[in-house]
Amino acid sequence: MTTEYSAHHLQVLEGLEAVRKRPGMYIGSNGSPGLMHCLWEIIDNSVDEAVAGHGERIAVILRADGSVEVRDDGRGVPVDVEPRTGLTGVEVVYTKLHAGGKFGGGSYAASGGLHGVGASVVNALSERLDVEVDRGGKTYAMSFRRGEPGNFADQGEKRPDAVFSPFISGSELRVIGKTRKGVTGTRVRYWADRQIFTPEAAFQYDDLVTRARQTAFLVPGLEIVLRDERGIDDPDVGLRETSYRFDGGISEFANFLATDAPVTDTWRLQGTGTFAETVPTLQPDGSMQSTEVQRECRVDIALRWGTGYDSITRSFVNIISTPKGGTHQQGFEQELTKQLRAEVEKNARRLKVGNDKLEKDDVLAGMTAVLTVEVPEPQFEGQTKEVLGTPAVRAIVAKVVREGLKERFTSTKRDDKNQVSMLLDKVVSEMKARLSARQHKETQRRKNALETSSLPAKLVDCRAHDISNSELFIVEGDSALGTARKARDSEYQALFPIRGKILNTQKASIGDMLSNAECAALIQVVGAGSGRTFDIDAARYGKIIVLSDADVDGAHIRTLLLTLFYRYMRPLIEHGRVYAAVPPLHRVIVQNPGSKPNETLYTYSDRELNQLLAKLRRQNKKWQEPIQRYKGLGEMDADQLADTTMSRDGRLLRRVRMADAEAAGHVFEMLMGSEVAPRREFIVAGAANLDKDAIDA
Incomplete structure (x- = not known):
């Protein structure tokens, strides 16, 4: 140097x-x-x-x-x-x-x-x-x-x-x-x-x-x-x-990207615009001279709204993906928000919106869009071409969106009117959910024992302030709550009972979900909000454990709860904080000879029970008849529930992974979604494999 x-x-x-x-x-x-x-x-x-x-x-x-x-x-x-x-x-x-x-x-x-x-x-x-x-x-x-x-x-x-x-x-x-x-x-x-x-x-x-x-x-x-x-x-x-190879266009692409049930069809907005641009032009003698040229920009957009709240937007310039957006995406989102806000204001009385205003996130929730523009010699920010910088494209895209949406909003066709009405209901419910979630987040704080609490009265909270060590058990009904209250460790285990089966959030709107007492109370108990405003750092418990009966109804309730978590509190699943408890299905009391006390064994499936009984026969051991088959958690006493399901020393928990939740979401959409045809095909195809003796198992 x-x-x-x-x-x-x-x-x-x-x-x-x-x-x-x-x-x-x-x-x-x-x-x-x-x-x-x-x-x-x-x-x-x-x-x-x-x-x-x-x-x-x-x-x-x-x-x-x-x-x-x-x-x-x-x-x-x-x-x-x-x-x-x-x-x-x-x-x-x-x-x-x-x-x-x-x-x-x-x-x-x-x-x-x-x-x-x-x-x-x-x-x-x-x-x-x-x-x-x-x-x-x-x-x-x-x-x-x-x-x-x-x-x-x-x-x-x-x-x-x-x-x-x-x-x-x-x-x-x-x-x-x-x-x-x-x-x-x-x-x-x-x-x-x-x-x-x-x-x-x-x-x-x-x-x-x-x-x-x-x-x-x-x-x-x-x-x-x-x-x-x-x-x-x-x-x-x-x-x-x-x-x-696809012979369709971006409408097929939008339908492929969408993962939720549709609220609207896939709308196609197309148009062109021209703009003047001064660029250096190579002259025959090799010199460069600034020349004003007319450019034509072609815009093609496919968009649809679904029942979910995730937004998927893919933007392209001359087939090149622009993952960080640019002037074309800015024009699209700004005009989309402007037009929907104006349409909501026209229908303010029917929609009961008062003085609240739509925001961009309300409009984009549940929307899947593919935005393509063709521009001669576009200006990108850098060789990696991730951001379009041509300023004039913003106004051209906005004009195409404005004209396309106005044509759709003023259409006299019954189908168009129905779709526009459902879309307005969708974005307004998103706005109300955002305001409601913000209010939840501002008012919810973890209370200690000396403070007043606005949490649901039926929550049986724990004493621990260390969130990473705390657990929330969601139990099925008041009978299970009574047993679980005696079986829990009150230092770090909290209980929250739900009554029956909660709302099917797979096909309910976010507004219906928040107005449902059980769902709203559960969101309040978790304390981290819902949907886009969910903040996992604000969650009040380190583990969320679903404790339901080991029967068909219990599996249904567990599926409904996991659907709620997957759709509105997804980061809990992504961070591995949602579990399903595994209560035993049978209790076998093995009789020991003489004064030796009897031995109590638990099994978790019919197959495991049969294997245990076969083993006992080989050992010439006897057991008490009849073998107890638990039809619900309420049939257990507190010691049994603690030893088998709640105590950290002997329990078994199944962690719900994101892959499990996604697969369950697809199955649940088929079984309980709005589309009837796939469900009917599934039932007809599987009818021959049904064992009527297993229905009550």
Whole structure:
């Protein structure tokens, strides 16, 4: 280190050197996300060809040797000589930054590639990259090592560590074969450079599947084939291959993303708008001159509302996902809120909203939307293209939303009127739920024994102030409460009884849920709010344990409670704080000879009981008849309930995992949701397997 600082301390990074020196500037990181970003760059080039109408199939192959190959049937990278550089089109595209056919030259009306650095960045960060192009009846090929063109001395299979000879005096685009007339396309295979990427960086097949499915939805008629050969020699993994093709559009995408029952159909809002933009334009003499050009922006939106409260929005610009939004998403959400707020005000008396105002979260709750815009040369914030920055797009999207919703709101069709009415009821109930939840959160505080408490009178609270050590048992009925009160440890175990079966929250609105006495009381007891305002740090208990009878009704009650937690207090399940107690099903009293006291054993299923009895027979032991079969928790005395179900020393708890809750949600939607047809099919299909003797088990 020296304090001297002069011109000879400055470095000028030429060409692809800058990419290798600072890869994060171009791909975001040198881990798995950066590795995947490189793959997206190559795939997006093929997708742009399909969008332009020059391709119908893209194949992505993750090979066992660590390389990845992308094939398409587009027009093929140009192979003729670019006049300014004297290089072939293939070498220009893969070695020159800010070079390509997407700078407004007329090759693409709207494309995801804009900066002309995608393919060249991938080349610079690859230990080896091979390009093959079918064009004009011939197959051309060129190879690169870390961005430098040359030839590899391959012996059989292509390898990145093969002897490499860079071109000295001039480059060569090899002709390696012939093709049938009219056959065109590009094949790119590359090995990521492990000098750049971290050792644990790997291609994520699941992310690739998600992106391929998404692209197939956005480009109707395009087939995308994925093939993962990395586990082909592992019998536990094997070859994975997936193919996607959707002839519909973003309406299908919105329906695929939605997970809840519909409140409205999937609405389609489409339109175009123009705007003027001043951009530097390349002149014939090579100079740049600021020129005002007219742009056309096409907007296509598919949206629907469901009974849930989760919001799913996917936005795209020229097929490129913009996960962090941008001006198009801002215009969409602002105008959507504005129009629905105005419509609610028109119907204020029927909806009984008073002076309360809708907020954006009320409108977005339960909404699933796919927003796409096509813009020539959009302005993104950074090469990773996660945020659209073109200002004029906001007003165009807002105009399309405004006109589309007004047409829907003023429609005289009965179906449209019914859907609009249900939508207004939905957003107003969300607003009332937000206000109610806020009020709950502001007024609920954990009270100690010396303070007055606004908690439900039937709550039997514990004394402990250490939340992590406290447990809330939700018990079924007053009879079980009486036994559980004697069986519990009052220091850290609280009890809350529910009367019968609570509301089916799978198909009830959030307003109905909050107005239901049992549900509202349970939310109040947990003390962390509900829905979007749920704050797990405010929960009053470390464990929530559902203690219900070991019968069909008990299972039904447990399912109803878990549905409530899954839909409105989901973080409790995500953090593993919801459990189901496992009370015994049978009590077997083993008779011992002489003065030796009898032994009491418990079993938890008919199978376990049969195994126990068989074991006792082999040991020539007798048991008291009849064997007690517990039909409810109220049949146990306090000592039995404590020993088997509530005491930490001997109890068994089942933790409810998120996967369990999601699976239960799908089954519960079928069994108790609004759609009758799937339920009827399920009952008819399973009727032959029903054992009538097991109904009361």
